[in-house]
Amino acid sequence: MGYSAQEREHIRESLVATALELMARQGIQHTTVEQIYQAVGISRTFFYTFFSTKEDLIVETLYLQQPRILSYARSLMADPALSWREGVRRFLHSCCYGEQNGIAVLTIEEQQMIFRRLPPESRRVFREKQAQLFGGILECFGVRAHRERVSLFTNLSLTVMIVRRGIPGSLPLLVPEAVDQTIAVQIEGIVDCLERLREQDERE
DSSP states (O other), rough: OOOOOOHHHHHHHHHHHHHHHHHHHSTTTTTOOHHHHHHHTOHHHHHHHSSSSSHHHHHHHHHHHHHHHHHHHHHHHTTTTSHHOOOOHHHHHHHHHHTTTTOOOOOHHHHHHHHHOOOOHHHHHHHHHHHHHHHHHHHHHHOOOOOHHHHHHHHHHHHHHHHHHHHTTTTTOOOHHHHHHHHHHHHHHHHHHHHHHHHHHHHH
């Protein structure tokens, strides 16, 4: 059957939203293309008229969740019941435990798989959008988003998320029983770093 442009756009949006829901809950590696197109109610062949590879769809899901993540950070900063430190700490904790909060977080293997298969231009765009997201989060936290700060905050945040997702599978030498305490200490260190930057900005 033929589909109008509006119908195709609706199906495409449904595919991305469904993929994000599944990937956030069960991980990217455990989410199959078949699960996604069956949930939307289309055929495999029709799916590939929207996305030529699973990696293309994954990238779109990550783009979809970026404004949601930023909105979540803003809501925490606007919550009068939370101090600044509590809001930042809760944000980072929610991201680290993304599968419990509807946030898709890439493992080491998933990052390698995606970037190995993406063309250079798509990698460039992805990095730009990632920098925009982390810069927006910094500004939401009241920290000026200079390029070097954005890079540092990106690395610190992704490192703690990767460690949380990587124990014990990708990081077998780390102790699984201490993962929650490890993450808590790392988050506290990031909060301390951001607080120093925020205080520095306030003095200038």
